Amino acid sequence: MKSRTTKVTLAASAVTLLCVGASLSASPQVIAETLGRDVHAFAPMDPSTYPNNTEQPPAKAMDAATASRQHSTMTKNGSWSASPAETEPTQRPEAPSSTVEIAGSGDPEPSEEPSVEPDPQPTAEASRIESKLSESQPSPEPTKAQDAEEPIPEDLESPDSMTVIVNKLRPLPEDFAPDDLVELPDQMGTDTYELREPAAEAAKELFAAAREDGIELTVVSAYRSYAYQQELYDNYIAEHGSEVTNEMSAMPGHSEHQTGLALDVDSPDGQHTLQQSFGDTEAGQWLAEHAHEYGFVIRYPQDAQEITGFSYEPWHLRYFGEQYAKHIAEGSGVAETEFGLPPAPDYAS
Numbered sequence: 001m002k003s004r005t006t007k008v009t010l011a012a013s014a015v016t017l018l019c020v021g022a023s024l025s026a027s028p029q030v031i032a033e034t035l036g037r038d039v040h041a042f043a044p045m046d047p048s049t050y051p052n053n054t055e056q057p058p059a060k061a062m063d064a065a066t067a068s069r070q071h072s073t074m075t076k077n078g079s080w081s082a083s084p085a086e087t088e089p090t091q092r093p094e095a096p097s098s099t100v101e102i103a104g105s106g107d108p109e110p111s112e113e114p115s116v117e118p119d120p121q122p123t124a125e126a127s128r129i130e131s132k133l134s135e136s137q138p139s140p141e142p143t144k145a146q147d148a149e150e151p152i153p154e155d156l157e158s159p160d161s162m163t164v165i166v167n168k169l170r171p172l173p174e175d176f177a178p179d180d181l182v183e184l185p186d187q188m189g190t191d192t193y194e195l196r197e198p199a200a201e202a203a204k205e206l207f208a209a210a211r212e213d214g215i216e217l218t219v220v221s222a223y224r225s226y227a228y229q230q231e232l233y234d235n236y237i238a239e240h241g242s243e244v245t246n247e248m249s250a251m252p253g254h255s256e257h258q259t260g261l262a263l264d265v266d267s268p269d270g271q272h273t274l275q276q277s278f279g280d281t282e283a284g285q286w287l288a289e290h291a292h293e294y295g296f297v298i299r300y301p302q303d304a305q306e307i308t309g310f311s312y313e314p315w316h317l318r319y320f321g322e323q324y325a326k327h328i329a330e331g332s333g334v335a336e337t338e339f340g341l342p343p344a345p346d347y348a349s
Contacts, residue, residue, distance in 0.1 A: 151327045152339050162321055164259060165335060167344035168309040171253040174226050178260035181223055189219035196260040199319035206294040215286045220273060221264040224257035247311050261319040279314030292329035295322045301333040307343040
């Protein structure tokens with residue numbers, strides 16, 4: 001009797017468990033529709049989703065270990081069977097590691113930075129392209145050193161400028177006198193002559209170089225004041241008349257001798273003093289070839305009277321400095337032309 005009661009109890013328990021399992025596996029929507037109530041979607045294992053029960057905290061998500069274990073499911077005949085989890089945990093892609101493992105070591109080592117290869121040598125084509133680009137670049141602004149090489153002086157006007165141009169259209173003030181006049185050595189002439197200091201130093205070098213080449217020179221005129229030029233000009237007018245005088249001598253204020261930068265030279269024998277034939281002498285030819293090397297030029301060259309205003313004077317030297325004297329001598333030989341000045345054949349009326 002006792003054994004039968006036990007069997008009945010076990011059977012009742014099995015039926016009860018079967019009902020419970022069926023209710024758990026049934027969809028909430030199906031149950032609700034069967035009972036005729038509003039549908040409330042809820043999870044059996046999450047109390048917070050139950051109807052009218054929002055105070056319960058949400059169920060915690062299963063960790064990976066729990067989700068990967070097998071679950072027990074009751075079959076229709078009341079027995080339990082093990083089955084794998086219905087849902088596999090989503091695996092997140094692993095971020096690429098910036099470290100590499102070295103065999104035999106448990107700690108990862110930082111990966112080395114890629115080595116930077118040196119730039120290859122430029123090819124011939126690259127060199128040509130670079131050359132063309134360089135040619136297309138604008139020229140740099142002139143430097144001070146380049147400015148010093150300009151062939152036209154900045155100051156052609158000031159009476160005390162080393163490059164002042166004096167002619168029949170460009171007079172000097174009556175009261176102008178250089179303040180740096182020095183006497184030339186006695187051996188350079190038979191009288192006392194003065195030049196501005198830079199011109200005097202250059203004249204001494206010129207005479208010394210000529211002497212080394214076997215050429216003897218002597219000074220016959222150098223600085224002249226305005227008053228002295230007035231006296232000289234009046235004497236020429238009285239002797240030769242104004243037309244001839246104006247071709248060979250300057251009116252006061254228009255003479256380069258007043259600048260202290262001009263001198264007249266001759267040979268010691270005096271056979272060609274202040275004569276155009278001096279240009280045919282050995283001394284005259286040497287001066288025409290070498291004077292510019294010491295900063296002097298033949299100021300009134302041949303066939304330039306329509307520009308300079310004076311006839312050919314191979315004995316008349318004018319100091320400009322080596323840079324500008326070389327520019328004039330290697331050009332037309334005429335200062336007005338090389339410095340971009342208009343011709344001055346006659347005095348202004």
